[in-house]
Amino acid sequence: MIRPLLLAVGLSLAAGAAQAQVAPWPGASEFDRHRHDADRNLQAMADQRRQADLRQAEAARSHADARGAAARIEAGRAPALPYPGARQPAPVAPVRPNGGFPASTPGGDVGQIDAWLGPPR
Structure with a gap:
C-alpha cells in the first residue's frame, strides 16, 4: 500500500521537473524560452502584488x-467617576458660638452645687 503511494509521488515529482524544462512551444529558441520564463515570473509577481x-x-x-x-x-460605558483629587471638599458647617449649645447664665447653677457640697445646715 505504501509502495504504490511512494511510487506515485516520485513519478509526479519527476514529471513536474521534466515539465519545467520543456520549451514554451515546439521549436522555440533559447531566447524565447527565457522570455517566456521572464513573462511567467512577471505574471507571478503581479499576482503576488495583487x-x-x-x-x-x-x-x-x-x-x-x-x-x-x-x-x-x-x-455604551457608564460615565466616568470624577477623579478623587478633582472633587470639591465637603461643605464646612458654620461655626456657632458655644458649639451650638444654648448660652448659660454665668453662675446660675453654681450656687446649687455649692449648697449641695457645703456643710449641712
Missing part, C-alpha cells in the same frame, strides 16, 4: 471595524 493589496485592504477594513467596535463600547 494578493498583497487584497490583504492590505482586508487589514485596513478590519482595523476600521475594530475602531468602530471600540467606539461603540466606549459610548
Whole structure:
C-alpha cells in the first residue's frame, strides 16, 4: 500500500521537473524560452502584488471595524467617576458660638452645687 503511494509521488515529482524544462512551444529558441520564463515570473509577481493589496485592504477594513467596535463600547460605558483629587471638599458647617449649645447664665447653677457640697445646715 505504501509502495504504490511512494511510487506515485516520485513519478509526479519527476514529471513536474521534466515539465519545467520543456520549451514554451515546439521549436522555440533559447531566447524565447527565457522570455517566456521572464513573462511567467512577471505574471507571478503581479499576482503576488495583487494578493498583497487584497490583504492590505482586508487589514485596513478590519482595523476600521475594530475602531468602530471600540467606539461603540466606549459610548455604551457608564460615565466616568470624577477623579478623587478633582472633587470639591465637603461643605464646612458654620461655626456657632458655644458649639451650638444654648448660652448659660454665668453662675446660675453654681450656687446649687455649692449648697449641695457645703456643710449641712
